[in-house]
Amino acid sequence: MxxxxxxxxxxxxxxxxxxxxxxxxxxxxxxxxxxxxxxxxxxxxxxxxxxxxxxxxxxxxxxxxxxxxxxxxxxxxxxxxxxxxxxxxxxxxxQGKILTQGLPIVHENGDWQVTSKKIPSVGSLARRSPISEGEFWHSWHDLKGCEIEGQAVILSDSLVSVILHNILGVIVRDRMGMKSLASIELYNTVDRLQFVTIEMIETVLLKFSQNYEEPCTLNERKISQWYGINVLRNIARYKSINVEEFLIAWKSEFPAFYEVEIDIEQLLGYFVRPSAGKIRYLDKSKLSSDAATRFQELFRLQSEWNLKEMTPYLKDVNNRNLKLENFVMKFAKRRKVGEQIIVTSR
Amino acid sequence: MPSVKIDCSQLHKILSNSEYPQDSVIATPHGLVVVEIQGVLNLPTEVTSKLNEERTDSKTIIEDNLSGVLPDELSQQEKGQADRMAIKIGELQFSEGSDQVTLLVNNTQRLNGTVEKLNPPLGLLKFTNSVHESGKQVHLIDIIEKKCVFKTRPLPV
The missing domain is CATH 2.60.40 (Immunoglobulin-like)
Known part of the structure; x- marks a missing residue:
């Protein structure tokens, strides 16, 4: 050698x-x-x-x-x-994140608070946020981000709802279908409020699209979920409501003649079941970020959980990425009933 | 939020140029060798007069400027700096076709080690303070896929 x-x-x-x-x-x-x-x-x-x-x-x-x-x-x-x-x-x-803190929010009446602080353009925001460019554009539209007069802004939920409602109304009226939609085409046909710009239409279109680029194909599940969350927040924030009653209210929110499938499962992570047959809106962001406290809060709102319905509330506190069933065992009891896993407090 | 671009042009050059040897026992194609020892290697913190005396005779001390390691454009900037003093710490012995390596430290201690494959490999990054015209401040120098590891206690020579 x-x-x-x-x-x-x-x-x-x-x-x-x-x-x-x-x-x-x-x-x-x-x-x-x-x-x-x-x-x-x-x-x-x-x-x-x-x-x-x-x-x-x-x-x-x-x-x-x-x-x-x-x-x-x-x-x-x-x-x-x-x-x-x-x-x-x-x-x-x-998952990269966009630094949205301090960005103005555009309200339903078109007003937005002008601050003395310099508002970045969308391009500048993309460069300074700890997120890749590809992810940025997906997340930006999901966050209802838009650019007005060279400044990055966020559209309020109510403004997005108004624009979406108008877009769907036009699609139904003109029998446009859900595919190959372009913001310029919709901008010219939508009975819009005066202050609505083509960029706002583009933001809403891309937020609810499947492909994140124009021409867009709308994702109807995203649309029905958006309507469902808004209805749930409006009528079941402070009191519980019958599931049937809620489903009727949800269905009646869509524009006339717009047919879309609705299912309570689309709203997993947004409601609790305080008693049999009733649901109530739950804002996940208000829950504790500590796992043990999170479980206590969830059991205070609902004594017995189906694991499937509990899962969305646990993902962000499962910091060590444990298998979900094992993670639940650390803080609660679980039992199998047929195909389902039921979780109760200890 | 400041951001810096990683310049990978040197890696692309190494991968596309067949002149770089691909089959070295311990070195990367770019000629880098990684040696890992347990604990800390105690080196003199400055060149003493005693070491200076040995300088010419036994080549205990040499001067180095990282020639060939850094990308050409960066070397020009770095050349402004004085050469660094390097002190002899020993001798590395290895064989073709074997993963055994030996490090003789100052002819008094012998460390036996092995060549290990790194999983995942490591990228060597050079952070520069000076901002280049194109805004590049971090350079990917090389990808290191193996290292010489010395896990055992030193033995007498």
Whole structure:
């Protein structure tokens, strides 16, 4: 066996401008692909930095280790180590987020609060938010984001409802169908309020589309869910209501002659069942972010849960991504009734 | 929120150029070698007069400027800086067709180790303070897929 030997040297003071990052197969593909634009976005002080490829966001966390890792380069004199590392960056795939804090909200009457603070354009918001460009445009329209006079704004729920209602009315009236819809076409035909701009129509169209680009194909499940949540919030926020009564109210909200399937399962994560046959609106954002307290709150509102209906309320507190049934066992009891899993408090 | 672009042009150059050797026992095609030892390697923090005396005779100390490691455009910026002093710490021995490596430290201690495949591989990033015209501030220097690991206690030579 041919043995080789190389002198090994080390810099007296290491270069601290080097870091190593763990490369997942997806990241390796991105690094190798010349069409990918890869950036590291520095965080808010309390957040981790985020590495963004064209379509994915990765949270960067520094993992320290007690070993000393020397990185050397080969020269004619031997190997020379120029940096000594005792940590490496771990890239974890996450859902990027848009920094919507401070953006004005446009209300149903077209008013929006003008603040002295400089409002960014949508392009600038995309660059500064810890999210990849591909994800940004999907999330931006889901968040009801729009650009007015070069400023990024958020449309209020009531304004979105008014515009959506008008769009659906025109689709039914002109028998346009749900496919190949363009905002310019709708802008010219919708009986709109004076202040509604083509950008607002585009935002609503893309929010409820399947394909996130024009021409759009509307997703009817998203539309019926939107109506359902609004009706539930309006009539069952402070008191419970019969399920049948609610379904009638939901169905009657759609524009005349607009036929769409409704199912209470479309609203999972938005209601509780305080007693048999009744439902009540529940705002998930008002619940505690602590898992144990979250379970207590849920059982206070409903003593017995079907796991399927409980799941949407647990996803964000299952921080360690445990299998859901195992996660539930840590805080509650579960039993099987036929095909269903019933969860009760301990 | 500030953001910096990662420049991957050096990696693309390495992958597309067949001149880079692909079959080295311990090194990446770009010639980088990673050595991992448990604990801390105690090195002098400055070049003392005693070390300076040994400098010419035994090549205990050499000067280094990372030539060939950094991308060309970055090397120009880095060349403004003085060469760094590097001190000899030992000798690395390895064999073709074997994953066994030996590190002799100052001819007094012997560390036996192995060449391990890294899973996941590691990317070496260089962060620069100076903002380049194109706004590039972070450079992906290389992808490291193996390292020489020394897990055992040192033995006498």
């Amino acid at each position: 041919f043995t080789m030997s190389k002198n090994m040297y080390s810099w007296v003071t290491f270069d601290e401008s080097f870091k190593v990052i763990e490369i997942t197969p997806e990241l390796l593909r991105a690094f190798n692909d010349q069409s990918e634009s890869i950036t590291i976005k520095s965080p808010e002080p309390e957040d981790y930095p985020v590495l963004c490829t064209n379509n994915n966001s990765y949270q960067l966390r520094r993992n320290n280790h007690s070993n000393c890792m020397l990185v050397c380069h080969s020269t004619t004199q031997g190997l020379i180590s120029f940096c000594g590392l005792n940590s490496q960056l771990e890239a974890k795939l996450v």
